[in-house]
Amino acid sequence: MGRSLFDKIWDAHVVCRRMDGRELLFIDRHITHELHAPHAFKKLKEAGRIVRRPDITFSALDHTPASTPGRDDTTNPEGKAFMDAVRAASRENNVRVFDLGDADHGISHVVGPEIGMVLPGATHAVPDSHACTVGGLGALAFGCGTTELEHVLATQVMALVHPKRMRVNLEGKIGALASAKDVALKVLSQIGVSGGRGHIIEFAGPVARALSIEGRLTLCNLTIEMGSRSGLVAPDDKTFEWLHGRPWAPKDAMWDRALAYWRTLPSDDDAAFEREVTVHCDGLQPQITWGTDPSQVIEVNGRAPDPTNLPSEQRAAVERALDYMGLQPGEKIAGLKVDRVFIGSCTNARLPDLREAAEIVRGQHVAEGVFALISAGSARVKREAEAIGLDKIFRDAGFVWGESACSMCAGANGDGGKAGERILSTTNRNFENRQGRGVRTHLVGPALAAAAAIAGKIVDVPQMKAGA
Amino acid sequence: MKAFTRVTGAAIPFLEDDVNTDQIAPIGAGARMSEDYAQTLFRHRRRGADGAEIPDFVFNQPQFRNGAILVSGSNFGCGSSRESAVWTFLAIGVTCIIARSFADMYRENCLQNGILPITLSDALADTLEAAVVATNGAAPFTVDLVSQEITGPNGLHMTFEISAADRTRLLEGLDDIGLTMKHRTEIEAFEKKMTDMLPWSQRADASGL
Ligand code: SF4
Numbered sequence: 001m002g003r004s005l006f007d008k009i010w011d012a013h014v015v016c017r018r019m020d021g022r023e024l025l026f027i028d029r030h031i032t033h034e035l036h037a038p039h040a041f042k043k044l045k046e047a048g049r050i051v052r053r054p055d056i057t058f059s060a061l062d063h064t065p066a067s068t069p070g071r072d073d074t075t076n077p078e079g080k081a082f083m084d085a086v087r088a089a090s091r092e093n094n095v096r097v098f099d100l101g102d103a104d105h106g107i108s109h110v111v112g113p114e115i116g117m118v119l120p121g122a123t124h125a126v127p128d129s130h131a132c133t134v135g136g137l138g139a140l141a142f143g144c145g146t147t148e149l150e151h152v153l154a155t156q157v158m159a160l161v162h163p164k165r166m167r168v169n170l171e172g173k174i175g176a177l178a179s180a181k182d183v184a185l186k187v188l189s190q191i192g193v194s195g196g197r198g199h200i201i202e203f204a205g206p207v208a209r210a211l212s213i214e215g216r217l218t219l220c221n222l223t224i225e226m227g228s229r230s231g232l233v234a235p236d237d238k239t240f241e242w243l244h245g246r247p248w249a250p251k252d253a254m255w256d257r258a259l260a261y262w263r264t265l266p267s268d269d270d271a272a273f274e275r276e277v278t279v280h281c282d283g284l285q286p287q288i289t290w291g292t293d294p295s296q297v298i299e300v301n302g303r304a305p306d307p308t309n310l311p312s313e314q315r316a317a318v319e320r321a322l323d324y325m326g327l328q329p330g331e332k333i334a335g336l337k338v339d340r341v342f343i344g345s346c347t348n349a350r351l352p353d354l355r356e357a358a359e360i361v362r363g364q365h366v367a368e369g370v371f372a373l374i375s376a377g378s379a380r381v382k383r384e385a386e387a388i389g390l391d392k393i394f395r396d397a398g399f400v401w402g403e404s405a406c407s408m409c410a411g412a413n414g415d416g417g418k419a420g421e422r423i424l425s426t427t428n429r430n431f432e433n434r435q436g437r438g439v440r441t442h443l444v445g446p447a448l449a450a451a452a453a454i455a456g457k458i459v460d461v462p463q464m465k466a467g468a
Numbered sequence: 469m470k471a472f473t474r475v476t477g478a479a480i481p482f483l484e485d486d487v488n489t490d491q492i493a494p495i496g497a498g499a500r501m502s503e504d505y506a507q508t509l510f511r512h513r514r515r516g517a518d519g520a521e522i523p524d525f526v527f528n529q530p531q532f533r534n535g536a537i538l539v540s541g542s543n544f545g546c547g548s549s550r551e552s553a554v555w556t557f558l559a560i561g562v563t564c565i566i567a568r569s570f571a572d573m574y575r576e577n578c579l580q581n582g583i584l585p586i587t588l589s590d591a592l593a594d595t596l597e598a599a600v601v602a603t604n605g606a607a608p609f610t611v612d613l614v615s616q617e618i619t620g621p622n623g624l625h626m627t628f629e630i631s632a633a634d635r636t637r638l639l640e641g642l643d644d645i646g647l648t649m650k651h652r653t654e655i656e657a658f659e660k661k662m663t664d665m666l667p668w669s670q671r672a673d674a675s676g677l
Contacts, residue, residue, distance in 0.1 A: 015658045016651055020633035020642075024543060024651060028669045036550065038501065048524060049645070056672045081501045117672050129549040129573065143573060145551035147580035147644070155648045157655060163572075193486050194543035214663055227546060229572045250668040251676030257538075258668050293486055317485065410548075419517060429547060431490040433512040438545045 002268025004165050006200045007235050009140040009265070013123045015157055024157040025142075028122040029056055029110040032149060035063035035412060036127040041089030051093040053156045053369040058117075059090045059097045060108035063412045065373040067344075067402035070367075073100065076413045093153075099181075106378020106404045109133035109346035113217060114380055116246030120235035120262045125152050130346050130428065131230075132223040136216030136242070138235035138265055140200070143224060163229070166199035166275040167267075170207030172282025176462055179356060180215030181348055182447035183207055183427065184222035185287035187279050189297035196228025199275060201266065203233050207281045213242040214350040220346045222428055225294040234266035250411040285461055289430045289443040290333055291321035296430075298333060300448060301460045306330040322431055325440050326420070334460035339421035341372040341453035342435075343404075345409040348426035348446050349377030351384050357450035358390045360467065366398035367456025373400045373415070375407040399453070411435055424452040470582040472613055475563050478537025479600045479609040482526055487540055489574065489587035493556045505552060505559035527560070533603025538565045539600050545574025552580065554581050564611045566618070567626075568593050584613055584638055586628045599624045613639055628656030 003011070015024040031055075032040070037059060044050070045146045051057055064079030065071060073080045083100075090097045098105045104115055109130050112118040124131060127149035131141040142158060152158060168187060201223055203216075211219060216233045225233030240259060243249050249255035250258045287297050290304045296318075298304070306329040307318045322329060327336075343349065343357050354376065366372045374394055376382035382404055385391055408415040409427040411434065417423050419438030426449050428439040442458070451459045451467055459467065494511050514525050521528050529536075538557065544567035545553060554577045557565070564584040578585040588596060599620050600609070609620040613635060618626050636642070663670045 016654045018651065020637060020647065021631075022633065024648060024655070026655070026662070029672055035495070035499065035594040037549075047645070056670070058672075067542070085501065087657060119668065121666075122669060127549060129547065143549045145549050145552060145554075145573060145580060148576065149644050151648065154645050156659075157648060160642060160646055188549050193546055194569065194571070197543065197569065224547075227543060227571060247674045248672060249676075251528050254668055258666075261666060287472065293488070409494045416496065429488075429490065431488050431547065433494055435498070436496065437512055437517065466475060 002270035004267040004271040022159040027125045030125045033060045034086040040084035049154045051153045054094040062107040063406045065405045067405045067407040111379035116249030129224040133221040135220035135232035164199045164274040165320045167202045167273040167321045169205040169278045174284040179445045180218035180285045180286040185297045188295040192295045194227040194423045196226040201228045201231040214352045286448045336458045338452045340423040342408040342425045344375035345427040347428045353446040357446040358393045360450040361397045364454045372453040373404040376404045424449045469641045472638040474612040475536045476610040478605045479537040480532045480535040481600045482540045485541035486543045489553035492553040505556045509556035534561045540567045542568040546571040549573045
């Protein structure tokens with residue numbers, strides 16, 4: 001029997017079986033972050049333990065810093081305590097911090113891949129559910145809680161129950177206006193928010209192959225929204241080209257050695273999956289969430305559901321979501337007035353995302369009364385965008401060109417909306433109150449977000465074509 | 469970690485599916501280093517925009533304020549990995565959560581904190597939910613991990629499944645890190661092996677090796 005990509009990475013990293021039957025999986029790269037790490041560092045210290053492998057452990061400061069242009073520690077005063085706690089604990093343990101102002105500062109899931117820290121076939125852990133993002137490079141990542149974080153700090157392994165395998169075959173060729181985010185939303189609409197529970201998802205098929213590496217990172221970012229702790233795409237020549245020359249990637253002879261190994265990673269033809277799903281993406285149009293969970297997705301030309309047409313057990317949840325979102329049953333989504341637009345987060349704030357948005361924004365202006373914020377996924381993305389003048393396009397159009405942070409995605413840095421406001425957001429969670437109490441979040445890709453900022457309302461496909 | 473053997477107390481009916489951790493333990497602009505987790509629990513649903521408690525909301529009802537057992541639907545605890553979504557329940561005295569299914573990370577976070585996560589088949593869940601709703605906090609339910617039984621008013625009785633490993637860990641309140649530390653020599657040997665086989669995996673810096 002052949003082995004899948006997941007099996008190959010898992011098997012290579014199992015240290016041994018613990019007495020309770022769990023397998024100890026070695027973690028090659030571990031990034032903590034300031035919102036969840038202080039508590040773990042504190043408990044570690046209280047137990048008289050130290051960080052076992054500070055050389056492959058890092059700390060990001062991404063959730064709490066302000067995104068305000070020119071921000072420092074004090075711009076979001078609540079964040080300072082978290083950041084200082086992680087700085088101090090990291091210093092004590094010889095762990096490198098990607099601090100504010102560092103050339104490699106940014107959201108951990110963006111920084112890990114872009115500097116070549118996270119590599120194909122590697123295992124990765126972050127005390128954050130979107131650790132799965134790096135699956136786009138063919139790495140196996142596990143988000144974890146605070147106690148598991150402490151466990152990784154102390155031992156460099158995770159104690160895991162062997163997950164099951166699932167393959168999502170993405171067939172067809174997506175439409176010209178769609179991007180990786182739309183593919184992910186489409187998958188969510190088909191398999192739901194628990195469709196991948198207990199499984200590691202491998203995304204395969206022509207659509208996965210055709211996506212850029214940044215697109216694959218976006219796609220894998222949303223695996224946790226599908227209920228799966230991790231998702232991956234097999235590494236290929238595109239992956240290797242993307243990684244080659246990144247600052248931390250292996251070089252010269254070591255690169256050749258790594259490359260030879262990476263080429264052995266893709267799933268064998270006869271690899272078995274406990275679950276297999278096909279999602280048809282041919283001609284896929286931009287998608288948008290209408291409700292309060294990321295699987296409540298429609299095409300942007302579509303209408304919100306009418307609960308009277310639904311089986312009774314689904315009705316209450318849909319009615320509640322419609323009510324929260326301020327939508328009538330069957331209402332058309334295009335044309336709804338938008339109050340804020342956020343382009344950012346570990347989902348959609350890499351350079352191609354910003355470029356996609358800039359194409360639409362160029363020479364136009366944000367509609368009256370709309371607050372539009374861009375927060376690049378990392379300091380590097382921000383620099384690269386500025387080097388090609390994207391910041392100017394956005395600023396001229398009336399966008400706020402913010403500093404890199406999680407920002408409005410979770411609002412832990414104070415960014416967010418007001419009750420009743422409608423936000424078009426390139427993030428990954430449209431849960432009630434996530435972007436502020438009573439805020440109505442619609443998840444979209446960068447192009448649709450940009451178009452809505454200009455129009456002041458959600459636009460449909462013909463309007464996107466006319467405007468762009 | 470605190471050991472779990474049995475719990476007796478009110479069973480709180482919270483019969484929704486896909487309850488996410490952003491709901492259970494909102495972060496938002498209120499992020500603080502030291503937090504009153506009892507206040508955090510379902511903060512946005514417990515209180516109106518004016519800050520006043522919404523009396524109907526189940527966790528505000530007097531009989532459920534210090535409930536011991538939570539009963540919920542499928543995919544409980546989906547979304548963010550935040551462990552505060554477990555600590556909030558501990559803060560009000562809930563030490564057992566019974567659901568039709570759990571999100572993977574949430575279940576793990578429960579085990580790490582001595583909360584017993586029980587997954588019931590739909591048939592058993594139907595029976596239990598009906599009993600919990602009908603009782604409405606007026607009589608206690610008991611969950612016993614030793615005998616793997618749930619009992620309640622009017623002769624309610626059912627058994628539940630849990631893996632032997634998870635059961636032992638909860639019953640003995642085992643320190644997970646301590647368990648793993650016993651394998652220190654194997655971890656060291658693994659690191660050595662990987663340094664030879666996949667050297668780049670054991671170094672993370674700009675050295676190029
Ligand atoms: S950008 Fe959002 S989803 Fe990503 S790590 Fe930050 S808070 Fe989490």
